[in-house]
Amino acid sequence: MPVCLASTSPARLMLMRQAGIEPRLESPNVDEDAVVEAVEAELGHALTPSEHVLLLARRKAADVAGRLAAEGFEGIVVGGDSMFELSGVVYGKPHTPERAAARWRDMRGRTGVLHSGHSVHRISADGSHEAHAVAEARVTFASDITDGEIDAYVATGEPLHVAGAFTVDSLGGAFIESVDGDPSTVVGMSLSTVRRLVRDLGIDWPSLWNREG
Numbered sequence: 001m002p003v004c005l006a007s008t009s010p011a012r013l014m015l016m017r018q019a020g021i022e023p024r025l026e027s028p029n030v031d032e033d034a035v036v037e038a039v040e041a042e043l044g045h046a047l048t049p050s051e052h053v054l055l056l057a058r059r060k061a062a063d064v065a066g067r068l069a070a071e072g073f074e075g076i077v078v079g080g081d082s083m084f085e086l087s088g089v090v091y092g093k094p095h096t097p098e099r100a101a102a103r104w105r106d107m108r109g110r111t112g113v114l115h116s117g118h119s120v121h122r123i124s125a126d127g128s129h130e131a132h133a134v135a136e137a138r139v140t141f142a143s144d145i146t147d148g149e150i151d152a153y154v155a156t157g158e159p160l161h162v163a164g165a166f167t168v169d170s171l172g173g174a175f176i177e178s179v180d181g182d183p184s185t186v187v188g189m190s191l192s193t194v195r196r197l198v199r200d201l202g203i204d205w206p207s208l209w210n211r212e213g
Helices: 010-018 032-043 049-070 097-107 147-155 171-175 183-187 191-200
Strands: 003-005 075-086 089-091 111-124 127-141 176-180
Touching (some): 003 010, 010 183, 049 075, 049 127, 097 147, 111 183, 111 191, 127 183, 127 191, 183 191
Parallel strands (some): 003 075
Antiparallel strands (some): 075 111
């Protein structure tokens, strides 16, 4: 069955490929800040991290699913969103070296939670059906990370454009002592959660395998 990944994240694409799926790629057209601001204004309070990532995952998947349904696509669309929480403070992408370095100095020796929202749409001639869920994983950072190691890591540019300013599957992995939860959640998308959502929509997971080798 055809699969579309509603994301431009290289990490999510890598995870799908490792899981035997070569997806079609589509970029969601969603103003994330405006969506969150509008929903929080309507509710009258700030969203929790889990609510935040699920809202954006659903909006991004729905945007792409709507476009694909209009062109006659039949298959599934997978959308996701992630953010990192440390002692009640939520961190997205740092974007600047200064912010990334400050976060790493604050994170060393501590444990935070990576929240990852997932939305899966099944599009068929009968319409579109959606299943969604949030996965979480606790991440513990080494306490002996030096300022020099932090500066060297930030200089690579890797932590600037990922939620929480870290990766577990690349250069940042050496500074992480443990992950409690599905490790793929920290990479960008919980494969076990996506599999469960796919099955909830009546699809056998192996039917998505289309990648050779």
